[in-house]
Amino acid sequence: KNQVEQSPQSLIILEGKNCTLQCNYTVSPFSNLRWYKQDTGRGPVSLTIMTFSENTKSNGRYTATLDADTKQSSLHITASQLSDSASYICVVSSDTGRRALTFGSGTRLQVQP
Amino acid sequence: ETGVTQTPRHLVMGMTNKKSLKCEQHLGHNAMYWYKQSAKKPLELMFVYSLEERVENNSVPSRFSPECPNSSHLFLHLHTLQPEDSALYLCASSQDLLYEQYFGPGTRLTVT
Numbered sequence: 001k002n003q004v005e006q007s008p009q010s011l012i013i014l015e016g017k018n019c020t021l022q023c024n025y026t027v028s029p030f031s032n033l034r035w036y037k038q039d040t041g042r043g044p045v046s047l048t049i050m051t052f053s054e055n056t057k058s059n060g061r062y063t064a065t066l067d068a069d070t071k072q073s074s075l076h077i078t079a080s081q082l083s084d085s086a087s088y089i090c091v092v093s094s095d096t097g098r099r100a101l102t103f104g105s106g107t108r109l110q111v112q113p
Numbered sequence: 114e115t116g117v118t119q120t121p122r123h124l125v126m127g128m129t130n131k132k133s134l135k136c137e138q139h140l141g142h143n144a145m146y147w148y149k150q151s152a153k154k155p156l157e158l159m160f161v162y163s164l165e166e167r168v169e170n171n172s173v174p175s176r177f178s179p180e181c182p183n184s185s186h187l188f189l190h191l192h193t194l195q196p197e198d199s200a201l202y203l204c205a206s207s208q209d210l211l212y213e214q215y216f217g218p219g220t221r222l223t224v225t
Contacts, residue, residue: 004155034213043117043203043216044156089156101214103155 002027004104023073023090031095117217134189136204145187148203
């Protein structure tokens with residue numbers, strides 16, 4: 001069964017600090033992995049997409065890594081801001097001819113002043 | 114603004130009511146989706162439409178009835194819901210089934 005596990009479930013950090021969110025998956029065959037940011041009461045917005053051949057990809061203060069061998073991904077946030085407070089969702093796509101998506105439960109990040 | 118709008122943003126309804134959620138996408142996409150998001154749970158895919166044809170229905174109770182009159186509009190008709198149906202209902206669209214999905218802001222539904 002395809003699964004995506006995210007950790008931690010929730011995280012509180014001080015403004016300006018860095019943090020790393022984890023995503024482990026057991027999706028096969030693997031097509032790509034996305035990180036979404038979801039503000040409270042709003043729909044998810046894509047931050048980055050990573051394919052099998054990519055190890056690292058950055059989007060401003062967000063840096064995602066992918067280890068396809070260990071089936072792990074991380075999202076590193078640098079110099080956190082109050083506006084980073086949100087849920088971060090890892091979504092893994094399986095290329096089964098008609099793409100199937102497996103969603104993680106998300107990590108709830110709260111950045112405090 | 115992602116180009117996907119949903120109305121209403123908030124809805125409170127009794128178990129005997131009938132209501133509809135509306136989704137509209139302005140991106141020229143061919144596929145549209147309904148998701149349910151409950152607290153502390155992953156998004157649950159409910160329905161998928163591609164070129165106005167339903168291509169996926171993930172064992173959703175019949176009290177949820179989707180309608181896709183054209184590629185830009187998607188409805189979710191609700192009747193005789195249960196309190197456990199209270200959740201955030203998200204609509205998404207994509208260029209087709211193989212492409213990135215863009216989400217709407219969601220409708221926060223409370224069933225009393």
